[in-house]
Amino acid sequence: MRPTTILCIEDNADNMMLLSRVFRPESYCMVEARNGVQGLKIAESQEVDLILLDINLPDIDGYEVARRLRSSTKSELAHVPIIAVTANAMKADAERCIDAGCDLYISKPIDIQELWETVEALVPSKRDRD
Numbered sequence: 001m002r003p004t005t006i007l008c009i010e011d012n013a014d015n016m017m018l019l020s021r022v023f024r025p026e027s028y029c030m031v032e033a034r035n036g037v038q039g040l041k042i043a044e045s046q047e048v049d050l051i052l053l054d055i056n057l058p059d060i061d062g063y064e065v066a067r068r069l070r071s072s073t074k075s076e077l078a079h080v081p082i083i084a085v086t087a088n089a090m091k092a093d094a095e096r097c098i099d100a101g102c103d104l105y106i107s108k109p110i111d112i113q114e115l116w117e118t119v120e121a122l123v124p125s126k127r128d129r130d
């Protein structure tokens with residue numbers, strides 16, 4: 001069976017390192033993108049079960065990434081869960097994430113336990129499936 005795949009779109013190396021420690025190969029298959037365009041390319045070209053989306057990216061911002069994912073010709077991307085990860089924790093920013101097409105958001109600094117539980121509630125890890 002194909003492992004549950006999480007696409008992490010995050011430009012900060014330290015945050016990406018943290019994500020790779022949370023989503024270890026024995027639980028999920030994690031795919032990394034360092035900017036918005038690269039993230040879109042990966043989402044278009046391979047099977048992805050959930051997307052973790054940083055909002056502050058060096059090229060196009062996470063809002064734009066979410067909008068393009070939702071309007072993609074690849075129909076699966078209309079429904080794939082998108083979790084925005086944002087340092088902009090104001091209520092208006094959260095609403096902007098949802099308006100752009102994200103399902104929910106979590107704020108930075110990343111709480112590992114909260115992130116894990118949020119992801120596992122949406123897509124099963126290998127541990128759940130075995």
Ligand code: MN
Pocket residue numbers: 010011012054055056057
């Ligand atoms: Mn960033």
